[in-house]
Every structure is written in C-alpha cells, then in structure tokens.
Amino acid sequence: MSKAIGAVTGATGIGKQAQQNYDAAGRAAQYKPWDVTGSWFGDASFDHEENTSEVNLSPEMIQLRDLFMNKALEGVDENAIAQGEMFKETGLDMFTEARDRDISKVGSDYYNDLQELMAPGRAKSQQGLANNLFASGRMGQGTAAHEGGGYLNPERMEYLTAMNREDNRLGVESMSRARNERYEDMAKGLGYFGTGNDLRMQPYNDVNSLFGMGAGIENAGYTPFNMGSKLGTNALSGDAAMANMMGMGANARYETGAANTGMFTDLIGAGFEFGGSKGWW
Numbered sequence: 001m002s003k004a005i006g007a008v009t010g011a012t013g014i015g016k017q018a019q020q021n022y023d024a025a026g027r028a029a030q031y032k033p034w035d036v037t038g039s040w041f042g043d044a045s046f047d048h049e050e051n052t053s054e055v056n057l058s059p060e061m062i063q064l065r066d067l068f069m070n071k072a073l074e075g076v077d078e079n080a081i082a083q084g085e086m087f088k089e090t091g092l093d094m095f096t097e098a099r100d101r102d103i104s105k106v107g108s109d110y111y112n113d114l115q116e117l118m119a120p121g122r123a124k125s126q127q128g129l130a131n132n133l134f135a136s137g138r139m140g141q142g143t144a145a146h147e148g149g150g151y152l153n154p155e156r157m158e159y160l161t162a163m164n165r166e167d168n169r170l171g172v173e174s175m176s177r178a179r180n181e182r183y184e185d186m187a188k189g190l191g192y193f194g195t196g197n198d199l200r201m202q203p204y205n206d207v208n209s210l211f212g213m214g215a216g217i218e219n220a221g222y223t224p225f226n227m228g229s230k231l232g233t234n235a236l237s238g239d240a241a242m243a244n245m246m247g248m249g250a251n252a253r254y255e256t257g258a259a260n261t262g263m264f265t266d267l268i269g270a271g272f273e274f275g276g277s278k279g280w281w
Contacts, residue, residue, distance in 0.1 A: 036224035044224035057221035065221070068214035076203035084200025091192025098185035103178040110174035115167075122163065 033053075035045045042057040057065065 033229045036227045039224040039227070041223040042221050044222075044227070053225065055222055055225050057218075061217055061221050065214050065217040068210045068217065072207050072210035072214060076207055078203075080203045081200050084196045084198070084202070087196025087199055088193050089196070091189045091194070091196055093189070094192060095186050095189030098182050098189060101182050101185075103175070103182050106178035106181070107171075107175035110177055111171050114170050114174065126159070 032048050033046045035043075037043045037045075040058060041061055042055065044053065044055050046053045
C-alpha cells in the first residue's frame with residue numbers, strides 16, 4: 001500500500017530525484033586536477049576514473065636529463081682517484097718525516113755550515129787585527145784574563161768576545177730555523193694530504209653533481225603536473241560551493257514533496273474523495 005501511495009503522491013519520484021541531485025553534488029565537489037598540454041616542460045594528464053596520472057617530459061627536457069644522467073652513469077675517473085691517492089701518500093710521508101726529524105742535529109748542521117761560510121772572513125779579520133797591533137807596537141800589550149789566567153791584548157780580547165757573542169746568536173738562530181722548518185714541513189705535509197684527499201673524492205662528487213643535475217631536470221618536468229594540481233585545487237572551492245547549493249536545492253525540494261505527501265496521506269485517512277471516489281484503496 002505504501003508503495004502505491006508513493007507512486008500516486010510522487011514521494012518515490014521526489015526521493016529518487018533528491019538522491020540523484022545529492023549524487024551530482026558529491027561528484028561536483030570531487031577534486032579533479034586539470035590536464036596540462038603544450039608546456040615547454042612537457043605534458044601532464046589525469047585519469048579521474050582510475051585515479052592515475054601520466055607525466056611526459058618535452059623532447060628538450062629529455063635531452064638535457066639524459067645528458068647529465070648518462071654522464072653520471074659513466075662512473076668515476078679512476079686516474080683522478082689514483083692521483084689523489086699519490087698526493088695523499090706524499091703528504092703523509094712529508095708529515096711523518098718532519099715529525100720524526102732530529103731538530104738538534106739539523107740545528108747543529110746549520111750552525112756548522114754558517115761557521116764554514118764565515119771562517120775565511122774571520123781569519124782575514126784576525127790577520128788584519130794582528131798586523132795592526134804589530135805595526136803599531138801594541139802586540140805585547142795585555143790585560144789579565146778573568147778566566148784561565150794569563151794575559152790578552154785588549155783589542156784582541158774585544159774581538160774574540162764579539163765573535164763569541166755572534167756564535168751564540170748563530171746557535172740560537174740555527175735551532176730556531178730548524179724548529180720552524182720542521183713545523184712548516186709538517187704543515188706542508190698536511191696540506192698535501194688534504195689536497196690529495198680532495199682530489200681522490202672529487203670524481204665521486206662529480207658523479208653526484210651530474211646525477212643531481214639530471215634529477216633537477218626530471219623534477220622540472222613535473223611542472224605541468226603541479227600546474228594541473230594547482231588549477232584543480234583552485235577550482236575545487238567553486239565546485240564545492242556549487243555542490244552545496246545543489247544539495248540545498250535538492251533538500252528543499254525533497255522536504256516540500258514530503259510535506260505534500262504527508263498532507264495527501266492525511267486526506268486519504270480522513271476519507272476525502274477524489275473525483276467522486278472514496279479516498280481509500
């Protein structure tokens with residue numbers, strides 16, 4: 001009986017229409033990214049039924065991507081790695097030699113070398129002093145020495161004192177030079193070691209850089225995909241507003257139809273006659 005009433009009153013049709021309107025509103029509110037074609041980066045398309053997407057890079061982008069990727073796939077430069085290892089080992093040897101160096105011996109060698117260089121000049125100076133003392137008759141003059149006893153000529157004593165003072169200075173400078181050269185050579189060794197390590201790693205960095213460039217081109221190829229997604233997002237607010245209005249309209253229509261159906265049913269229950277017939281079944 002209720003089925004018959006629904007058919008007569010139109011309640012069944014109203015309900016179906018309302019359901020169809022609600023379904024249409026729901027479909028309108030669905031997020032649907034837009035296809036993008038003709039972009040310099042390539043194209044992007046979306047299958048809304050299967051919920052899949054396809055991105056195709058432009059020929060120019062493919063050429064650039066493959067250029068970097070293929071170069072990266074060639075691998076590292078083994079010769080460059082070998083050269084880096086050579087620098088690294090050389091630097092380590094330099095540092096080890098400087099670290100273990102006997103600076104006392106090196107300082108003594110510097111001092112002795114200086115003495116040999118100065119020996120002819122000093123001998124000439126002493127000979128000149130002796131000649132002057134002899135020519136002036138002052139060769140026999142002398143004063144008591146403070147150490148070891150005896151007498152020394154004052155001028156000769158002054159010369160020997162100055163020469164001894166110079167020897168002490170040369171000894172200190174020789175040791176300082178040996179010590180400084182040791183530190184400098186250690187630093188050079190560390191420099192060679194670091195340079196060699198950088199050279200050894202550079203081929204790997206080159207491959208990584210080339211791969212990153214190719215990946216960057218690949219990511220740039222997703223520009224149409226991102227554009228389509230953004231356009232779909234921007235349109236979603238408008239679709240949602242439309243869906244809301246459709247839903248409100250469908251609900252109002254359904255409520256009006258339901259109210260009319262209720263009134264019709266009440267009239268039948270009250271025995272109201274339609275077209276001369278009793279309002280019952």
